[in-house]
Amino acid sequence: MKTETKSRIVVFFLSLLVWILITMVFSIPSLIAGVIMALITAIFAGEMLIITERKFHLKRVWYTIEYLVKFIWELFKANFNVAYIVIHPLLPIKPGIVKVKTKLKRDSALTMLANSITLTPGTLTVDIDVDNQILYVHWIDVKFTDIEQTTEFIGGRFEKLLEEIFE
Amino acid sequence: MPDLAINQIIGYVIICIGVIFDLFGVLGLVRLPDVYNRLQAATKSVTFGSAGILFGVFVYSGFTSMGFKAILCAIFILLTSPVSAHAIAKAAHSAGIKLTDKTVIDLYQEDKELQK
Amino acid sequence: MRVFRWFIGLIIIAAFLVINFVVFTNIPFNYKLINVLLFCSLFILIRVVKGPSVADRIVAIDILGILIIGICAILAIALDRSYFIDIGIAWGLQSFIGALALAKFLEGRSLDA
Structure with a gap:
């Protein structure tokens, strides 16, 4: 089976599931309307979800769960950090823009890495240089400026898990 | 307070x-x-706060249509707000808005000048 | 000077919280939470009016969009109507597209490229 067809089928069943969950009406006309809507979605935007040829693997599900748990924990830490900085009367900040090197190549993996960096303590992705694989990161409390150390401190938290999930 | x-x-x-x-x-x-x-403080805290409110609505109303809509909306916020944050940050940097005086280092500006 | 201003802000916020939660007792709790969020949007409007550059105003408008989703969610459980969350989803989508378009405009590119 081609990848595109597989992606369309997955999108069809996902959108049908979302329709059933957000309407919660189990009657025949509602289900028919849902099937029509899911078909339209699958025809027009179906080929964008799955673009890799890799087989489904149980290990990737486990890595996804581990990534989500780690992400929510970092989100909590980030918010307490922001609350501490905002409440402090003297504003203890030391901002700067540093470089982070990454090993990821796919667009989806780079997007998820940038989003994770933005929602973790004290960092915000400003730009991505795709050719040299460098992320420019605004850091609210600069501890070191060397590229090796920043790569390990900022990117190392998520990079291995994202490499397992997306690459 | 009712029961x-x-x-x-x-x-x-x-x-x-x-x-x-x-x-x-x-x-x-x-x-x-x-x-x-x-942008850092506001994006992190307000995204977490609004997603928290939506998750609280899910816990409050249980597995009904309102709860699932709230979960959908929370996932949507968590995915889109960082994207708009770094679109705005990149646009502000290339429009030449200065960083504050306390800034220690700006490697992005140096790389931009090297490329010219 | 900075500590003095911090102290004034603390007094204003504490006064608001006391008036909202302690003084008026006949308002339902959901509406008190909505009052806190409306107080937050007052701060955002201060940033919109005062902001020294265009980017500050764009940031403030983007944050206001995310805050209104929270208000819609609390209204949904206050009035027990689930369509308020639909309004929230649509508002979030429009706010996201608006922020991207404003960022592109700020960068100096045309909107269709």
């Missing part, structure tokens, strides 16, 4: 935590010195 079920009490607690973090994020938007710092 509440246990899941409704937990939902209200989560909603209150979300409202408190919204307040912190907005305070950061007012107090911090330049665009990038404001």
Whole structure:
């Protein structure tokens, strides 16, 4: 089976599931309307979800769960950090823009890495240089400026898990 | 206060935590010195706060259509708000808006000047 | 000077919280939470009016969009109507597209490229 067809089928069943969950009406006309809507979605935007040829693997599900748990924990830490900085009367900040090197190549993996960096303590992705694989990161409390150390401190938290999930 | 079920009490607690973090994020938007710092504080805290409120609505109303809509909306916020944050940050940097005086280092500007 | 201003802000916020939660007792709790969020949007409007550059105003408007989703969610459980969350989803989508368009405009590119 081609990848595109597989992606369309997955999108069809996902959108049908979302329709059933957000309407919660189990009657025949509602289900028919849902099937029509899911078909339209699958025809027009179906080929964008799955673009890799890799087989489904149980290990990737486990890595996804581990990534989500780690992400929510970092989100909590980030918010307490922001609350501490905002409440402090003297504003203890030391901002700067540093470089982070990454090993990821796919667009989806780079997007998820940038989003994770933005929602973790004290960092915000400003730009991505795709050719040299460098992320420019605004850091609210600069501890070191060397590229090796920043790569390990900022990117190392998520990079291995994202490499397992997306690459 | 009327009688509440246990899941409704937990939902209200989560909603209150979300409202408190919204307040912190907005305070950061007012107090911090330049665009990038404001963007950091506001994006993190307000996204977490609003997603917390929506998750509290899910816990409050259980597995109904309102709860699933709230979960969908929370996932949507968590995916899109960082994207708009770094679109704005990149645009502000290329429009030449200065960083604050306390800034230690700006490697992005140096690389831009090297490429010219 | 900075500590003095911090102290004034603390007094204003504490006064608001006391008036909202302690003084008025006949308002339902949901509406008190909505009042806190409306107070937050007052701070955002201060940043919109005062902001020294265009980017500050764009940031403030983007944050206001995310805050209103929270208000819609609390209204949904206050009035027990689930369509308020639909309004929230649509508002979030429009706010996201608006922020991207404003960022592109700020960068100096045309909107269709």
